Amino acid sequence: MTQRLSAQIDFLKRADRLKSVNRANALLDQSRPENAAEHSWQLALWALVLEPVAGPDVNIDRVIKMLLLHDLVEIIVGDHPIHLKTDWKALELAEQTAAEELFGMLPADQATTFLALWQEFEADTTPDAKFAKILDRSQPMFQVLCAERPNPEHLAVVNDNLKQGRAAYLQQAFPDAYNLAQALLNGGKLETSALSLRLGFLTETDQLKSVQRASRLLYDNRFENSAEHSWHIMLFAWVLSEYAASSVSVNRALRMLLLHDIVEIDAGDHPIHGQVDHAAQAAEELAAAQRLFGMLPEVQNQEFMSIWQEFEQAESPDACFAKAIDRFQTPVGNLETGGGSWIDYNVTYEQIHSRVGTVIIPGAPALWAWLDPLLRGYFSETAEG
Secondary structure: OHHHHHHHHHHHHHHHHHHHOEEEEEOOOOOOEEEHHHHHHHHHHHHHHOHHHOOOOOOHHHHHHHHHHOOOOHHHHOOOOOOOOOOHHHHHHHHHHHHHHHHOOOOHHHHHHHHHHHHHHHHOOOHHHHHHHHHHHHHHHHHHHOOOOOOHHHHHHHHHHHHHOOOOOHHHHOHHHHHHHHHHHHOOOOOOOOOHHHHHHHHHHHHHHHOEEEEEOOOOOOEEEHHHHHHHHHHHHHHOHHHOOOOOOHHHHHHHHHHOOOOHHHHOOOOOOOOOOHHHHHHHHHHHHHHHHOOOOHHHHHHHHHHHHHHHHOOOHHHHHHHHHHHHHHHHHHHHOOOOHHHHOOOOHHHHHHHHHHHHHHHOHHHHHHHHHHHHHHHHHHHHO
8 A cells, every 4th residue: 555655645736736737718807827726726626617508418527527637747848829820730749648647646547537628628529537637627717807907918818719719619608608708708698597696606716725824735836726736636536546444435525625625715824733713713714704605606606515514524524534635635745855844833743643633533544544653753853953
């Protein structure tokens, strides 16, 4: 098991590089370019929120997984904006090679599964892949159109994309998105639709990309944000699901992790090793969940609130595993970066065992058994130094 888990962890550490791949899109506040990891999280959220319009032949949990993976090849080949001249055939071959390299880091059974799902998305022929592609071609347009002060150059790209680019087919494939985009672009009347009723929530969640965490990226000195963190721990949960303490629904755990940090838009991030009034934090987060999920239609509001509360209570097997993964990812990163946030907060091994180990052990004891010797080694060396 150690060799298998080490290979999985190496893949997950390599995936951290997606957080440093900038896209042509900007955040809604225009403060910086969006990166491919937080874009992947946002697309997964679009899939979950738009599940009611996906159709009976679409499996949203498979769509979410496709969108978690779809841009990983950009770690190697980079992002290629649709409006720039590109040799698309050569890029297709380069991305296939990149996918084989990246997923080939995983154990053979997972490598085969992940590569096949990525290839299914690229082929765009199955109902799941078609819906995933629809979202991938819709969301970036609204990333431009819903900005308070849209970039004129980006508006021109959206206009061209709707008229004769990749988004033109949405007029038939997803008319709600096509018509809403046209109305926003041209100042027309916004008709009520399944998408328009949810667009306010989806737009609001862009702010999670600006919530800074205490942990740093593995290959860059900047701090991680909560959106890209959410994407990364979803990938962790999927890859490491075999180490759950008991039988779990990976798909439910992924939904929990997709939603779990959205409350930080209002409540902010609270490092587990910082000084926190936990009662006040819980009250702030509950109020945030009520406001944010309350922006959705009532049935979805209740569904998302229930998922979020189940994660927070950490009593069900799915929630225990999701919580364990949420605690596991940061120590893996800190070990890779020579201590990371542990140095900033003067953390001891005993604190990690108390605040991290006691959460990981109930949900994924095998992961703690792998991690604990590394932690002891790090803190032993630190004490000697």
